[in-house]
Amino acid sequence: MNDMADDIGLLNRPAHELAALIRSGEISAVAVTEASLARIEALNPTVKAFLTVTPDLALEAAKATDDALARGEELGPLAGVPIAIKDNLCVDGVLCTCASKILDGYRAVYDATVVERVKAVGMPIVGKTNLDEFAMGSSTENSAFFVTHNPWDLSKVPGGSSGGSAAAVAARMAPLALGSDTGGSIRQPASFCGITGLKTTYGRVSRYGLVGYGSSLDQVGALAADCVDAALLTAVIAGQDPRDTTSADVPVPDYVGELTGDVTGLRVGIVRELMGEGIDPEVRESVLTVARALEGMGASTGEASIPHIDYALPVYYLIGPAEASSNLARFDGMRYGHRTKERAADHIEMYSRTRAEGFGPEVKRRIMTGTYALSAGYYDAYYLKAQKVRTLLRLDVEAALGQFDVLLSPTTPLTAFGIGELVNDPIAMYMADICTFAANLAGVPGLSVPCGFTKAGLPIGAQFTGRAFEEGTILRVGDAYQRATSHHTSLPGLLGAGG
């Protein structure tokens, strides 16, 4: 596939169209995968979305899909569609660094359940994407290896922590990607990069093989060109897994079947607290156009309230780091990963040097605050208090979702900021996620869809939050909105005239 113009046209299609072309035999899965790999080769040196590219693994899977089709086997709805995987998810035999020096050179020894599932439906894995180290950050600048650039404006961050996955899909280097979301890490980069991202209900998707950050908050989810693609990928990865006892025993509905385009009578609550101070006026206006569009389609809108949302940031930065300090205790340099070369007087010194050399500044900050919040004398004041306020926040969200079918808000208070702009002010960086924390703390699903552009040409995202296990409803609203608008089909200028 040397005809670049042809490749670009092909990959600008959403995943469901590519899959249909593959099933009908119009194009082979190998050709689509080669196009994706060629696009990565052309654009990754500029965008830097991938930490590892896996052409052999991808082409082997693509060939298997083509062979299955040739044998007359029925292919699944995403068979042959290339996918990028965030580098905190294990792919057997492939490097899994979590963008950390402490895991530099580490090769996963098994497949994450979500990886096993995308492989089983014939999706070629084209590579592992960059992230903030251990998924801690909002800009992908906390990667120990390099910064990922926003395809819409290379001087801007792609968001984070799933910034590599979001940038890969925005530049159509891969039609789909998997990310993880602990406090907004799928939705916030999806918003910054002008794509669709879904954080599922806690327990909807297995976390087996996801390197843990905040285990009561983490969920794996889809980054996609549109809601149809997000629904298709969610259907692949969702469902109970005996290897993750927190995965829920709840049947997986037909998400694509729920995309009826009909939102008549649907009650949409606009979250008052997320439409005021601190929200960029351009973002607010853009989100209001979403409300008006849905009204035009027969939905009703009203004002919703999450009174405790002001406390979401302190609650999140106590609970997330507390869980992280426990999860990251396993990195001790004994059985895998980095080990200090310094001669240590005892094992404690060896652990301490290994960890000091292996972890970056933000990861250390979170391990430290988490350790502090859990330490003797502070547990009740910090960790227990945060868990109680988490209850109040969860009850707020549940009450709002009793009054409304979905909640609407901006995904982020601001659009993509400049690379280097907030990197020396970690707490200002935390504010980038103030609209997304609540869904993780309450355990409910959240979806970000593109809803316009700033005057400067940066994408704006609208967030729909739904009831637990009602991903189908927020996907239906997002899809209905996308049927009526074209923001999600806009492509970055980077893709050139051929785009």
Next chain:
Amino acid sequence: MIPVSVTRDDVAHVARLARLAMSEQELDQMHGYFEAILEHFAKLAAVDTEGVEPTSHPLARANVTREDCVTEPMDRTKLLANAPLADGECFLVPQIMEDE
């Protein structure tokens, strides 16, 4: 009661608990960060949580069990391949005690 300040010694103590070696400069920076983030944590003191149950987990699941069955262990060679130091059968760690 939520503490509103933390000393540099407190931070050094937490670094020891967290098994993180820190230079004097790093301790200074971490101390500055603690003071800033504690201001945000202190806001929680204003919330009345009398009688509120803590949420440790969004799912109300308890005592998830499975059949106790025999499965294949992971391949030793594959696992040892990631080790900083191994002898083909065991993980090797540096000596931490003096020879007798």
